[in-house]
Amino acid sequence: MNQKGVELIKINDYKFDPAFVLAPMEDVTDTAFRRLCKEMGADIVYTEFISSEALIRDAEKAKRKMMFYPDERPIGIQLYGSRVESVVDAGKRAQSVGPDFIDLNVGCPVTKVADQGMGAGLLKNCDLMAAIVKALKEELTLSVTVKMRLGWDLESINVLQNVKILNEMGVHWIAIHARTRAQGYKGEADWSWIKKAKEISEVPIIGNGDITSVEKAEWALEYSKADGIMIGRGAIKAPWIFRQLKAYFFEGKRLPEPEFEEKLSIARKHFTLLVEHKGKYAVSAFRRFSNTYFKGEKGVAKIRQRLSVSRSPEEVFEILENPFKLK
Numbered sequence: 232m233n234q235k236g237v238e239l240i241k242i243n244d245y246k247f248d249p250a251f252v253l254a255p256m257e258d259v260t261d262t263a264f265r266r267l268c269k270e271m272g273a274d275i276v277y278t279e280f281i282s283s284e285a286l287i288r289d290a291e292k293a294k295r296k297m298m299f300y301p302d303e304r305p306i307g308i309q310l311y312g313s314r315v316e317s318v319v320d321a322g323k324r325a326q327s328v329g330p331d332f333i334d335l336n337v338g339c340p341v342t343k344v345a346d347q348g349m350g351a352g353l354l355k356n357c358d359l360m361a362a363i364v365k366a367l368k369e370e371l372t373l374s375v376t377v378k379m380r381l382g383w384d385l386e387s388i389n390v391l392q393n394v395k396i397l398n399e400m401g402v403h404w405i406a407i408h409a410r411t412r413a414q415g416y417k418g419e420a421d422w423s424w425i426k427k428a429k430e431i432s433e434v435p436i437i438g439n440g441d442i443t444s445v446e447k448a449e450w451a452l453e454y455s456k457a458d459g460i461m462i463g464r465g466a467i468k469a470p471w472i473f474r475q476l477k478a479y480f481f482e483g484k485r486l487p488e489p490e491f492e493e494k495l496s497i498a499r500k501h502f503t504l505l506v507e508h509k510g511k512y513a514v515s516a517f518r519r520f521s522n523t524y525f526k527g528e529k530g531v532a533k534i535r536q537r538l539s540v541s542r543s544p545e546e547v548f549e550i551l552e553n554p555f556k557l558k
């Protein structure tokens with residue numbers, strides 16, 4: 232524990248104090264985006280959430296989501312499910328590809344997941360959540376972590392009860408998105424719960440929700456005393472946030488937002504990694520990042536339009552080399 236009262240986050244040979252973590256995000260945190268964020272300074276990354284049932288059916292799409300490169304370590308494979316045997320079976324399959332930890336999703340708010348008792352659905356059935364975590368702990372050799380929300384809705388917040396249960400189960404750390412399932416992504420994350428969770432937890436707590444700047448990160452760490460912070464949408468908007476955090480926390484330097492030329496070079500790196508991973512499908516996958524690299528630039532509508540009609544990686548590279556060329 233350092234003088235701020237913050238625990239060190241340790242996983243295998245890695246140690247972080249505090250840890251800056253890329254949040255798992257479906258259709259966003261594929262291997263390309265994770266590698267980009269690692270290069271920018273993210274400490275820990277997770278895969279997108281993966282259905283346990285799909286994994287044990289041997290579904291190709293689910294298996295592909297487990298793929299990662301050595302430069303992504305430490306990396307966790309995140310699973311969701313509500314049947315103990317399925318999650319354990321999926322956990323063993325995930326363990327066999329060699330990640331650093333296995334994470335259980337206890338936060339996905341999407342109806343087709345949560346209403347079937349998976350993801351945030353487990354917040355309404357703490358006994359089942361505990362049974363799944365217990366079985367994972369017994370059957371796997373890897374560290375097990377949990378990412379959860381505050382509770383199902385504001386009337387049934389049970390985060391502190393769940394933190395106690397998960398401490399008893401011996402999870403490696405707990406990441407908390409400080410919203411309820413009912414809130415979805417609306418309203419503000421309530422970091423007072425992360426502070427309270429930290430006060431009662433022996434295992435490290437990673438706080439999550441609405442961190443979009445170095446200032447907010449500094450406030451969140453100081454206020455909650457969390458052991459790390461996890462960033463989702465803030466990283467889609469600005470993957471360089473991790474670089475800014477590292478410079479500020481470890482060197483006391485404030486890095487400005489990159490100039491447009493540098494954003495373009497980061498975009499080219501990102502797209503190169505995407506093509507390596509997805510081939511021609513990189514073209515459509517890259518469209519969701521047009522705001523990341525072009526928002527606020529003159530002529531952005533035209534660039535976005537050119538990206539939206541691009542059909543080949545070559546066309547996208549051409550735009551990233553020469554975004555203002557008129558076609």
Ligand SMILES: Cc1cc2nc3c(=O)[nH]c(=O)nc-3n(C[C@H](O)[C@H](O)[C@H](O)COP(=O)(O)O)c2cc1C
Pocket residue numbers: 254255256257258259278279280309336338339378408439440441442461462463464465
């Ligand atoms: C597009 C998108 C996809 C997400 N997919 C997942 C997921 O697969 N697993 C998960 O635990 N959380 C998922 N989340 C939630 C994020 O991990 C994070 O908890 C949430 O966005 C709050 O953090 P933020 O305010 O930094 O974005 C997703 C969020 C977004 C925006």
